[in-house]
Amino acid sequence: MFDSLSDKLQAIFDRLGKRGILTEQDVDAALREVRVALLEADVNFRVVKEFLARVRERAIGAEVHKSLTPGQAVVKIVHEELLKTLGEGGKLDLGGPPPRVIMLVGLQGSGKTTTAAKLALRLRSDGRKPLLVAADTYRPAAIAQLETLGKQINIPVFSEGDKTPPPQIAQHAIQKAIQGALDVVIIDTAGRLQIDEAMMREVEEIKARVKPAEVLLVADAMTGQEAVNIADAFNKRVGLTGLILTKVDGDARGGAAISMRAVTGVPIKFLSTGEKPDAFEVFHPDRLASRILGMGDVLTLIEKAQQQFDEQEAAKAAEKMLSASFDLEDFLSQMRQIKRMGPLNDLLALIPGMKDLTRQISPEMTERQFKRVEAMISSMTREERRNPGILNASRKRRIAKGSGTSVQELNQLLSQFREAQRMMKQLANNPRLRMMSGWMGARRR
Amino acid sequence: MPSLRDALARTRNSLFGKVQALLGQADITDATWDELEALLLQADVGAATTEKLLAALKQRANNEGIVRAEKLRDALKDELRKLLLPGGAPAPYVYDKTRLLEVILVVGVNGSGKTTSIAKLGKLYQSKGRKVLLAACDTFRAAAIDQLQIWGERAGIPVIAGLPNSDPGAVAFDAIQAAFARKCDLLIVDTAGRLHTKHNLMKELEKVRNVLRRSVHEAPHQTLLVIDAANGQNAINQARGFTASVGVTGVILTKLDGTPKGGVAFAIAGELGIPIRYIGTGEKIDDIQEFDAQAFVDSLFEDGQG
Ligand SMILES: Nc1nc2c(ncn2[C@@H]2O[C@H](COP(=O)(O)OP(=O)(O)OP(=O)(O)O)[C@@H](O)[C@H]2O)c(=O)[nH]1
Ligand SMILES: Nc1nc2c(ncn2[C@@H]2O[C@H](COP(=O)(O)OP(=O)(O)OP(=O)(O)O)[C@@H](O)[C@H]2O)c(=O)[nH]1
Ligand SMILES: [Mg+2]
Ligand SMILES: [Mg+2]
Numbered sequence: 001m002f003d004s005l006s007d008k009l010q011a012i013f014d015r016l017g018k019r020g021i022l023t024e025q026d027v028d029a030a031l032r033e034v035r036v037a038l039l040e041a042d043v044n045f046r047v048v049k050e051f052l053a054r055v056r057e058r059a060i061g062a063e064v065h066k067s068l069t070p071g072q073a074v075v076k077i078v079h080e081e082l083l084k085t086l087g088e089g090g091k092l093d094l095g096g097p098p099p100r101v102i103m104l105v106g107l108q109g110s111g112k113t114t115t116a117a118k119l120a121l122r123l124r125s126d127g128r129k130p131l132l133v134a135a136d137t138y139r140p141a142a143i144a145q146l147e148t149l150g151k152q153i154n155i156p157v158f159s160e161g162d163k164t165p166p167p168q169i170a171q172h173a174i175q176k177a178i179q180g181a182l183d184v185v186i187i188d189t190a191g192r193l194q195i196d197e198a199m200m201r202e203v204e205e206i207k208a209r210v211k212p213a214e215v216l217l218v219a220d221a222m223t224g225q226e227a228v229n230i231a232d233a234f235n236k237r238v239g240l241t242g243l244i245l246t247k248v249d250g251d252a253r254g255g256a257a258i259s260m261r262a263v264t265g266v267p268i269k270f271l272s273t274g275e276k277p278d279a280f281e282v283f284h285p286d287r288l289a290s291r292i293l294g295m296g297d298v299l300t301l302i303e304k305a306q307q308q309f310d311e312q313e314a315a316k317a318a319e320k321m322l323s324a325s326f327d328l329e330d331f332l333s334q335m336r337q338i339k340r341m342g343p344l345n346d347l348l349a350l351i352p353g354m355k356d357l358t359r360q361i362s363p364e365m366t367e368r369q370f371k372r373v374e375a376m377i378s379s380m381t382r383e384e385r386r387n388p389g390i391l392n393a394s395r396k397r398r399i400a401k402g403s404g405t406s407v408q409e410l411n412q413l414l415s416q417f418r419e420a421q422r423m424m425k426q427l428a429n430n431p432r433l434r435m436m437s438g439w440m441g442a443r444r445r
Numbered sequence: 446m447p448s449l450r451d452a453l454a455r456t457r458n459s460l461f462g463k464v465q466a467l468l469g470q471a472d473i474t475d476a477t478w479d480e481l482e483a484l485l486l487q488a489d490v491g492a493a494t495t496e497k498l499l500a501a502l503k504q505r506a507n508n509e510g511i512v513r514a515e516k517l518r519d520a521l522k523d524e525l526r527k528l529l530l531p532g533g534a535p536a537p538y539v540y541d542k543t544r545l546l547e548v549i550l551v552v553g554v555n556g557s558g559k560t561t562s563i564a565k566l567g568k569l570y571q572s573k574g575r576k577v578l579l580a581a582c583d584t585f586r587a588a589a590i591d592q593l594q595i596w597g598e599r600a601g602i603p604v605i606a607g608l609p610n611s612d613p614g615a616v617a618f619d620a621i622q623a624a625f626a627r628k629c630d631l632l633i634v635d636t637a638g639r640l641h642t643k644h645n646l647m648k649e650l651e652k653v654r655n656v657l658r659r660s661v662h663e664a665p666h667q668t669l670l671v672i673d674a675a676n677g678q679n680a681i682n683q684a685r686g687f688t689a690s691v692g693v694t695g696v697i698l699t700k701l702d703g704t705p706k707g708g709v710a711f712a713i714a715g716e717l718g719i720p721i722r723y724i725g726t727g728e729k730i731d732d733i734q735e736f737d738a739q740a741f742v743d744s745l746f747e748d749g750q751g
Contacts, residue, residue, distance in 0.1 A: 036492050039486060039491075039492040040491065040492050040493070040678050041678075042489075042677030042678055042679070044487070045483055045486045045487045046487075107675065107700075107703070108556075108558075108700060108728070109555075109556025109557065109558060109673065109700075110556065111555070111556060113587075138728070139592075139728075140591070140592045140595035140596055140599075141588040141589075141591035141592035141594075141595055142588075144587075144588035144591045144592075145586075145587045145588035145589075145591075145592070146587075147588075148587035148588050148609075149587050152587070193700075193702065193703045193704075194703075194704070195703065195704060220556070220673070220675070220676070221679075222554070222673070222676045222677065222679040222680070223675055223676065223677060224489040224675060224676055224677025224678070224705060224708075224709065225486070225487045225488070225489050225677060225705070226489075226675055226703070226704050226705040229704055230675075230704075247554070247555060247556075247640065249640060249642075249643075250554070250640035250641070250642050250679070251640075251641075251642050251679065251682055252677075252679040252682075253678075253679070255677070256677065275555065275585075275586070
């Protein structure tokens with residue numbers, strides 16, 4: 001479904017051809033596909049509707065910049081509006097007299113307890129002294145879970161068992177923080193449905209008692225259409241100051257983030273990207289925007305690519321990568337490029353499916369290792385480089401000798417190459433990448 | 446953004462309730478179809494499945510000469526039900542009584558409700574006279590073992606566990622031995638939450654499955670994927686990923702006590718042919734029901750809570 005968005009857009013771009021001004025038809029044709037992509041990304045239906053209306057208004061009659069096709073121009077506007085909707089990530093408000101209190105709220109299983117530990121770890125590395133508070137007295141072993149995490153990262157956890165009501169636990173924790181000269185208190189609350197009246201009242205009461213500087217809604221990136229109602233309800237009851245999107249390390253498009261942001265107006269502050277306590281990132285709208293649009297981070301990639309390496313080379317590499325004839329020469333020149341531009345690794349990792357490849361050709365490869373690989377490939381004949389299949393035992397011995405390496409090492413290189421080649425073939429079937437190559441090509445011209 | 450909020454207030458929690466109201470109205474118009482589309486999409490049915498459903502419905506409206514909107518309702522229910530019952534009614538899972546030990550493997554992404562559902566399932570089967578044992582094969586997540594043990598105590602079901610961070614395959618193996626030794630006839634295996642995109646974690650899961658397979662004939666006899674009903678279209682990827690790795694035989698749809706309608710179940714059953722087996726409707730041990738397609742479809746047409 002998603003993979004075909006870029007295909008569809010590409011087809012539309014082609015049909016639209018080159019004209020100076022975006023017409024109604026141009027825009028509507030492109031927006032139909034964008035609509036499906038946003039829906040499949042779980043952006044709420046009504047949010048999509050409003051969003052597209054805004055884009056449409058901006059796009060119709062807009063002048064198309066010389067370097068872009070009309071289709072690209074529409075996508076650019078979509079992207080910009082998406083960025084606007086997502087907003088800039090917000091910082092935590094931790095000024096003012098200590099201890100500052102952060103409350104985490106959300107549905108069951110969204111990742112609150114894990115996120116509490118992550119926040120604590122981050123704040124400590126910012127020079128703060130956090131206290132974690134186990135205020136979930138309902139879920140079996142919720143307290144043990146936070147205590148275990150606290151131990152893992154060596155951060156104190158305040159708990160009073162599961163008999164004390166959570167608002168009281170929270171209040172006692174503040175006292176404890178003051179006594180211990182701890183300056184941030186992070187309260188882990190139980191998961192609750194926004195329609196559970198008793199539980200919502202409880203969370204209101206906790207808030208009333210501890211007067212938190214931050215009330216953060218922890219929400220699963222996989223959340224569907226209901227994200228709007230969930231975020232809206234929590235916001236109305238407890239006044240959110242920010243959102244944290246979890247489980248972003250999967251393949252969820254994360255459209256729920258747009259929905260929640262649109263309905264609450266509060267900033268997305270962090271992304272949680274794994275189960276380990278350090279898998280936590282400050283939110284940047286551009287990555288998420290491209291992801292929601294279903295184009296990997298193609299847009300970011302194009303921008304970065306422009307800054308970081310010669311466009312011609314990039315276009316050539318992209319074309320080459322997608323052609324079936326990826327050979328040892330390309331492998332070598334790719335390694336050279338990646339060596340030369342460490343950040344390219346990050347760059348490639350932005351493309352879906354590319355992570356595996358970059359692991360194969362790693363920039364961590366030492367200079368010495370690289371020299372050896374270079375030596376081996378240089379010792380091959382042109383024919384051998386183009387068609388490594390012909391490398392028999394005697395050819396291999398010759399190459400090893402010529403390059404001052406071993407047959408074993410050569411075999412290792414060859415299997416690495418075959419793996420890269422296999423991935424290239426897979427990637428060649430990835431329409432996002434094909435589009436990228438098209439775009440790079442277009443810029444080159 | 447007040448207009449959005451107003452719009453939400455209007456539709457909140459009564460998506461399919463609205464279908465009902467809508468379909469109670471006069472003649473079918475373009476607006477009827479637009480509203481229908483909106484309503485399906487907002488229940489997480491997904492763009493692709495919604496499109497298919499509407500196409501089928503339009504065809505039927507044509508063929509059967511349906512002109513009144515209310516007649517569409519029955520047709521829609523019918524189509525929805527058909528999606529849930531891939532290839533007609535799926536054979537209900539029947540436990541082979543000659544089997545000494547039945548093994549159920551429970552899998553799913555993080556936080557979907559596996560551990561809780563296992564406690565519920567255990568209790569359910571126990572009340573049907575089965576002798577149940579639980580295996581705590583989530584050795585990774587903080588206090589996951591304690592969590593299952595507490596549930597086991599509450600339900601009066603023994604739990605076999607290893608040490609935190611020990612090999613889940615080894616725990617599975619121990620649990621099977623224990624199940625035989627104690628003459629249990631049902632072993633339910635809890636596993637760590639994992640995203641289907643994580644290669645290594647999926648390999649680890651396959652290892653656990655292999656241990657079960659090697660130790661008991663044809664095990665695991667059921668592999669149940671736990672899906673959070675609040676999930677949107679990613680649930681389809683989950684179903685695909687887990688099926689490719691360990692061969693999912695059924696789905697437990699949890700947290701249906703919330704406002705989400707779990708519409709992605711239609712795509713999972715319809716497109717992937719994986720039957721929904723159970724639904725979770727709360728955090729208490731009895732909050733589980735066998736899935737009933739008719740009731741599920743009907744419930745979509747009722748007003749939600751709140
Ligand atoms: N892959 C991944 N897993 C995560 C992430 N954040 C949390 N998890 C996992 O999600 C599951 C649920 O996390 P918890 O922190 O227990 O969620 P919670 O919101 O506290 O759950 P309740 O207290 O039951 O409402 C656990 O298995 C976590 O390890 C993330 O960013 N990525
Ligand atoms: N409201 C509601 N909450 C549920 C339901 N099923 C599970 N939960 C809650 O969801 C949260 C996560 O449940 P778990 O059983 O720990 O989920 P899990 O899949 O085992 O999580 P990990 O092992 O961390 O991946 C807990 O707070 C449960 O109480 C349900 O049907 N309804
Ligand atoms: Mg928790
Ligand atoms: Mg669990």
